[in-house]
Each structure stands twice: as C-alpha cells, then as structure tokens.
Amino acid sequence: MQKEILDGHRDSDLRVYAVWFNMVEGDARDRWSPELLTDRRVAHFWDEGKTVGAFFARRTQSEEMENALAPNSSGLGQPVLWDSYLVFGPESKWDNGPTGIRRWGRTILRTRNDLGEAVKALLTAPGVGK
C-alpha cells in the first residue's frame, strides 16, 4: 500500500484511513507497527470492538457495494469485514454510510491490482486528486 499507492501518487491529496483491529490469534494493539504506513496522508485508528469492520460487513449486500466489488475478492459474508479496502471519490459523503464507493475488495493482497487501478483512475480524472 505505502509503496504501490501512496509513493506512486506523492503529490495527490488522497486520504487514507487505516482501521486496525484484532482478527486472528496473536493480534493485539501493541502488535501494531507504526512503521508499516508512515505517509502523512494516512490516519490510523485502533478499533477494539471491530465496530467499523462490522459496520461495513452489514453494507456489503447493498447494490452499490455489490457493483463496486473487485472480481477476485474472496472470504466475504463474515460478520466483520477485514483485510479489505474501500475506495471513495471526492464527492462521497457519509450520512448513514459513505456514498459513492468506487471499488472495494478482499483480500487486499489478492485484489491489489484492482485497488491500484481504481486509485489511478480516480487520481487521473480531470479535477480530482490535485
């Protein structure tokens, strides 16, 4: 992510919200590495209750989310969405939930090409990203 997305678009005003939570044995807040994503455009959150992952898991069945799903995604249908990304355009607003999702996928590694393409398309659109 740092190398492929952020370093590749150093001048963009992209914002990244990294939400961390325990999902597998051995996970813990003190296992979080501050050196993994150091770009100043990244905000890090620790979500002990997995509230964000549960929130987005409930939304995956919506038509908007289904239309934006990266084709090679796997491991869906769990009560908590994790190892996943969600890409939003500059027009997106969050009332009951964020609107205007452009792409999302799971796992990040498995669908990283879709992530890269979505970000590139977003940042190269006229008047977007800088």
Add this chain to the structure above:
Amino acid sequence: MLRSARIFSLLFIVALVSACRSGPALKDISSVDALKARFNADAGKPRIILLMSPT
C-alpha cells in the same frame, strides 16, 4: 554554568531527534463516528478506508 548549558543543549537535541523519529499516532475509537467525522472533514478529496489486523 557552561556545563549546564551544554547539558541542556544535549537534552534539547535528544528530545528534538526523538520527536522527529516518532511515528504516526494510533487513535482509539469505539464506534464509526470518529471515522465518519474524519471522512466528512476530508470531503472533496479521494479517500480510502483500509480494514486490517496488525499481524
């Protein structure tokens, strides 16, 4: 006096280097509201939400 000034300068430099080395902050949240507020504060910018575990 000169020794105290040197010690103070040294401590200041150590503190400055330590501050510069400090990494990103990890903010605790207990609901989606904090993320929602940050997301809306950055309206007009492309945004990505990452959902990850630390290991």
